Amino acid sequence: MTDFKKLSEYADAFTNTENEVLRKMEDKARQVYIPIMQPSAIAFLQQLIKWQKAKRILELGTAIGYSAIKMRIAAGPGARILTIERDPEMIREAAQNIKKLSYDRSIHIVAGDATEELPAVVESAPYDLILMDAAKAQYERLFPRYARLLKPEGIIVTDNVFFHGLVCDMDQVKKKQLHRLVVKVDHYNHFLSEKSEFDTVFLTVGDGLAVSTKKPVSEEADQTNGGRLK
Numbered sequence: 001m002t003d004f005k006k007l008s009e010y011a012d013a014f015t016n017t018e019n020e021v022l023r024k025m026e027d028k029a030r031q032v033y034i035p036i037m038q039p040s041a042i043a044f045l046q047q048l049i050k051w052q053k054a055k056r057i058l059e060l061g062t063a064i065g066y067s068a069i070k071m072r073i074a075a076g077p078g079a080r081i082l083t084i085e086r087d088p089e090m091i092r093e094a095a096q097n098i099k100k101l102s103y104d105r106s107i108h109i110v111a112g113d114a115t116e117e118l119p120a121v122v123e124s125a126p127y128d129l130i131l132m133d134a135a136k137a138q139y140e141r142l143f144p145r146y147a148r149l150l151k152p153e154g155i156i157v158t159d160n161v162f163f164h165g166l167v168c169d170m171d172q173v174k175k176k177q178l179h180r181l182v183v184k185v186d187h188y189n190h191f192l193s194e195k196s197e198f199d200t201v202f203l204t205v206g207d208g209l210a211v212s213t214k215k216p217v218s219e220e221a222d223q224t225n226g227g228r229l230k
């Protein structure tokens, strides 16, 4: 079988980086290992934003601002992006990068912990799209809270749902702490797929993306009643 990593790299080579600031961010991320989204995954997310005409976007996990900037480029001038980060050093660097591209009017960094209630995040709801890319271990607990801030038919994208492929090889993971984390990610994936208010698809792009679309209320009722009425 063809190695997935190899295929992924093949696909990544077809993606493009829009400007020099982003290119420098990619270099830096590679050098000091900052887990920014992988090229195909971010390229897919950009297209999704365009299909959805998403303008109001929330991100969990800014890091150096790479995905926030990529999303801003896709969403266009009318975009309003809030992005949550708890690490002061990351916040400082992200702010600089965002400023360099003059996106500081449309990308707002919310300094704080995504597991806590952040008033600025609630005030800017509802969102067209939410990207979950922080605190993997907490995803399941966080999902319901953030799902409430989504508009009907809005989309939640979760990054790293394959966790370097380890979700398929859980028994091979010997380190206890890592094993616990893989179990949590796998659990979250099951949780997502079982959520009746959402349609979720798992995509083998980058490190795995889960795309969860909130069903319109009418569709949910239709499916629940299907076959019983009439």
Ligand code: SAH
Residues within 6 Å of the ligand: 034, 035, 036, 037, 060, 061, 062, 063, 064, 065, 066, 067, 068, 084, 085, 086, 087, 090, 112, 113, 114, 115, 133, 134, 135, 136
């Ligand atoms: N989305 C970024 C990468 C994010 S990496 C990109 O693709 O460019 C994950 C980031 O989430 C890290 O910077 C980490 O500090 C932050 N993070 C982790 N847990 C968090 C939490 N509970 N609250 C806020 N930020 C968190």
Ligand code: MG
Residues within 6 Å of the ligand: 035, 036, 037, 133, 159, 160
């Ligand atoms: Mg990620």
